[in-house]
Amino acid sequence: MKILLLFFLVLAGCSNTEHGAVRAFTVHTPRPFGYVLGDEIPQQIILETASDVALQTGALPIKGTINRWLELKQATWEKTEIPDGWRYVIDLNYQVFYVPLEVKMLKIPGFALQLSQQGKISSQPVPDWAFTVAPLRELAVRKDDNGEYMRPDAEPHQIASTNAQIAFGLSASLALAIAGYLAYLYGYFPILNRSNVFKQALRKISRLSKGDIGQILAAVHYAFNQLNGKPLFQVQVADFLSRHPEYAALKVQLEWFFAYSNRYHFGHSLVVIDDDVVRLKNLCQHCRAIERGSR
Amino acid sequence: MLRAIRHGLVWASLSVVGAISLYCLYTWHGLNVENATIQQLLSGQDVAVEQVVAKPQIRLARACYLKQKKRYDEALATLSAIMAVGDSALQAKVRYNLGNIYLEQAVVSVENNDTSRAMPLVMLAKQAYRQALALDSQFWDAKYNLEVAMRLLPEMERLDLENEDPKQQKAELWTTVPGFPRGLP
Incomplete structure (x- = not known):
């Protein structure tokens, strides 16, 4: 951002405005030196008027060619209300296309702001603004040592692929996560599957009593089924233990569990006692201990 | 039943995300190919460029190549076609x-x-x-x-x-x- 220097003009006595129509008039311009071909020069005009005064915005300079070396690239204005009046901020942005042979002083031509007050038209002149422009190169058009006399072509930048990379990274990660979850559901991570089955069963049965024996048995069965990957029946216990030798120490308790379950589900004269529940919980705790690797 | 629905939903999600992922990979690969084309043109090797669908950066690179080879008319035509693009x-x-x-x-x-x-x-x-x-x-x-x-x-x-x-x-x-x-x- 160029440092703006204040170029202050007092209009009282030197303008054509009606008495009291313009309360303040300021032109802000940047440094008046050091410009080269193609540079932009911003100019801001601040005008404060009485409340019955209106700026004729149609008379403001319009975008386009001012003269053969000066373009007005942008012309905008803004009107805000202030106590007993109006404040106008006019922003102009010029572009210079002058090629001097040496440092040269030029002038941005002034113009007049048209104001209307009670049917009368008056004007507030914006003065010329002088600045200097400098050449970019020496006078002669000639080739340098490499035979070059002009700057080379502009090459295109590489097409940015960052967005595609990020999108691929995110979508691939998500796809992997979903695939992992699917593998988990299908039991392809037996360690993960196994590690929690008795923990969950233990949590479920810990607060149950002999009145809930059906739920206790179901929870323990569910844990063994999960571990086995399919429903586990009494006749398959030996096969199960051969595949899960870490549970071999519990063979007796396992056989008791399946026999008890059979009696509960298919027998008619089973009387559940507290000791049965304790034995089932103990079995589950032992299985949990093996599951955690602590046995 | 719930298990089947859950599995179905997970499979569907995996299919959709996988398709998106493949599309992103394809896009990324396409950009790399285009960047390689730009580099090739700028290093002075000609590459046939489809004028209608090629990105403006590639056509700009080809115009550089054509000018380098003093094929001014073709370079002008290439540049004129991308005056209002990008x-x-x-x-x-x-x-x-x-x-x-x-x-x-x-x-x-x-x-x-x-x-x-x-x-x-x-x-x-x-x-x-x-x-x-x-x-x-x-x-x-x-x-x-x-x-x-x-x-x-x-x-x-x-x-x-x-x-x-x-x-x-x-x-x-x-x-x-x-x-x-x-x-x-």
Whole structure:
């Protein structure tokens, strides 16, 4: 951002405005030196008027060619209300296309702001603004040592692929996560599957009593089924233990569990006692201990 | 039943995300291929470019290649097709390169004493550089080459005088040459 220097003009006595129509008039311009071909020069005009005064915005300079070396690239204005009046901020942005042979002083031509007050038209002149422009190169058009006399072509930048990379990274990660979850559901991570089955069963049965024996048995069965990957029946216990030798120490308790379950589900004269529940919980705790690797 | 629904949903999600992932990978690969094409063109190897669908960066690179090979008409046609494509930075480059083609041909014409051909070329070059600077006022190469183009024109005007009446030549020379030379827009 160029440092703006204040170029202050007092209009009282030197303008054509009606008495009291313009309360303040300021032109802000940047440094008046050091410009080269193609540079932009911003100019801001601040005008404060009485409340019955209106700026004729149609008379403001319009975008386009001012003269053969000066373009007005942008012309905008803004009107805000202030106590007993109006404040106008006019922003102009010029572009210079002058090629001097040496440092040269030029002038941005002034113009007049048209104001209307009670049917009368008056004007507030914006003065010329002088600045200097400098050449970019020496006078002669000639080739340098490499035979070059002009700057080379502009090459295109590489097409940015960052967005595609990020999108691929995110979508691939998500796809992997979903695939992992699917593998988990299908039991392809037996360690993960196994590690929690008795923990969950233990949590479920810990607060149950002999009145809930059906739920206790179901929870323990569910844990063994999960571990086995399919429903586990009494006749398959030996096969199960051969595949899960870490549970071999519990063979007796396992056989008791399946026999008890059979009696509960298919027998008619089973009387559940507290000791049965304790034995089932103990079995589950032992299985949990093996599951955690602590046995 | 719930298990089947859950599995179905997970499979569906995996299919959708997997398809998106493959599409992103395909896009990324496509961009890498395009960047390789740009590099190839800029290093002086020709690549057949589909003018209608190719990205403007590739067509700009091909225009650079064509100009490098002095195939000015093809380069001009390539650049003209992407004048209004891309962001303002790219459009500024297109106009600048267009100006370079005109200016290079103008200088060749001047060296061949063909000033009648050089004059309109310089005018076109100036116009293109000014358009580039209007889009990007900090485009220093465009500033420099516009200055070259503007310096070229007064030299050509003096060249014209040499073929005219000596008396008139003397009179006109003194209007432009003596003292501190005036700058030209």
